[in-house]
Amino acid sequence: MNPLFSRLLPLVFLACASASAVIPDPLPKAPEPIDDILRLQIFLDTQLFGPGKLDGRPGEFTTKALKRYQRSHGMPESEVETNTLDLSSVPEIYTTYTIREEDLKFVGEVPRQPSAQSKKKYLPYDSLLEFLTERFHSAPELLEFINKPLKMSALKPGDVVKVPAVQPFIIEELTEIPKLPEVPEFLTRVIKIDTREKVLDVWDGEKLLASLPITPGSGHLATPPGTWRILGITQLPTFRWDKSVLEYGVRSGNFYELPIGPNNPVGVMWIGLNRPGIGIHGTNSPQSIGRSSSHGCMRTANWDVVRLVKQITQGMTVIIEGPAPEPRPVVIAKAQPVAPAPPPPEPKRGFFSRLFGRR
Numbered sequence: 001m002n003p004l005f006s007r008l009l010p011l012v013f014l015a016c017a018s019a020s021a022v023i024p025d026p027l028p029k030a031p032e033p034i035d036d037i038l039r040l041q042i043f044l045d046t047q048l049f050g051p052g053k054l055d056g057r058p059g060e061f062t063t064k065a066l067k068r069y070q071r072s073h074g075m076p077e078s079e080v081e082t083n084t085l086d087l088s089s090v091p092e093i094y095t096t097y098t099i100r101e102e103d104l105k106f107v108g109e110v111p112r113q114p115s116a117q118s119k120k121k122y123l124p125y126d127s128l129l130e131f132l133t134e135r136f137h138s139a140p141e142l143l144e145f146i147n148k149p150l151k152m153s154a155l156k157p158g159d160v161v162k163v164p165a166v167q168p169f170i171i172e173e174l175t176e177i178p179k180l181p182e183v184p185e186f187l188t189r190v191i192k193i194d195t196r197e198k199v200l201d202v203w204d205g206e207k208l209l210a211s212l213p214i215t216p217g218s219g220h221l222a223t224p225p226g227t228w229r230i231l232g233i234t235q236l237p238t239f240r241w242d243k244s245v246l247e248y249g250v251r252s253g254n255f256y257e258l259p260i261g262p263n264n265p266v267g268v269m270w271i272g273l274n275r276p277g278i279g280i281h282g283t284n285s286p287q288s289i290g291r292s293s294s295h296g297c298m299r300t301a302n303w304d305v306v307r308l309v310k311q312i313t314q315g316m317t318v319i320i321e322g323p324a325p326e327p328r329p330v331v332i333a334k335a336q337p338v339a340p341a342p343p344p345p346e347p348k349r350g351f352f353s354r355l356f357g358r359r
Helices: 003-017 035-046 060-072 101-106 128-135 140-146 243-248 302-308 351-356
Strands: 094-098 160-164 190-194 199-204 207-213 226-235 239-241 256-258 269-273 279-281 317-321
Touching: 035 060, 060 199, 060 207, 101 128, 128 140, 128 160, 128 302, 140 160, 207 302, 269 302, 279 302
Parallel strands: 190 317
Antiparallel strands: 094 160, 190 199, 199 207, 226 269, 226 317, 239 256, 269 279
C-alpha cells in the first residue's frame, strides 16, 4: 500500500465519522433503517442521552437527545441532519449475538390478567424476540428487518442474530436488592423532569450528565409537579397492583402482589419519591415510552433505568415541572320526580259503627 495513502486513511475515516447525518429524501420505507441515524442513536445511547428505542429512523427523541448532548458539551444545538458530532467511537453499527440455552430461563408465558400474574414466581419475557429487543435497546421491527429471512418468532438456541452494536442490557446480572445503598457524593445532584417534554435530566450543578425519554402521567393522573426527594431505590421490585390506586390514586383492599421480572409493570427498578405511590421506574412496555401515558409515575425503558440508578442516590432532589392533575368532574345525580304519597287509609270501624253509621 502507498505509504501516503495509508497515512490518509485515518483522516478520511475521521472525516466520514464526523460528517452530518445523511437522511435520504424520500425516506426508505419503514422499518428499513438509515445507517447514519442508527450510528447517531447508538452513540447517544452509549453516552446516556437516550434516543428511545433504536430504529434507525429520525424522530422526536433522537432530536431531543442530540440537542441535550450538544448543550451538555458546550456545542451549538443542531438538527439531526446537520449535526457534526464525532461518531468515530461507533465504527460498526451492527454486531451478532448467538442465542444461548440459558437465555430460555428468562422467557416464558406471561398471563394477561393481574390475578393470574400474581400466582407466578417470575414475570419473564414472552419471547426470545422480546428478550433481544430489550437486551439491545431495539425496536422489534428493526431486528426483524435486518435479520431477514430469519424467522424471529421461531428463534432457538444456536441461532445467530444481527443486532445493533450497543451496550447490552444484561438481565441475568440483576439480583433482588430491597434498597440500594446511598452514594453520598451524588446527594448534590438533581433530577429535573419536564412532563410536557417527556424527558428526565440528571444535573450535577450546571453540568447535564444524562437525559432519558419517559412516559409521565396525564389528565386526572398527571405526574404531580413539585420538588420531591428520593426515599429509596429497589432493584427487581414486586408490584402491588390495585385498580383503585391506578384509576383514582386511592388504596383499596382489592389488590394483587405481582412478582419480579422484566415484565413486571414497574420493570426492574423502582425509585420511590416522598409522594405516596409516585416514583420513577422501568416498564414492561419499552416500545411505548414517550408515546402513551402512565398512572402518575414516570416510566422509562429497563435498559435506561438500570444505568440511571448508577448516576443517582437515595436522598436526591427531584424537581417535576408540568401541568398539575386535572380535577375529576363532580358527577351530580339528576333529581328524580317524587310521586305524591298515597292518602292514609281510613280507620277501621267497629260493628256498631257500621250498623248505625256512626263514625
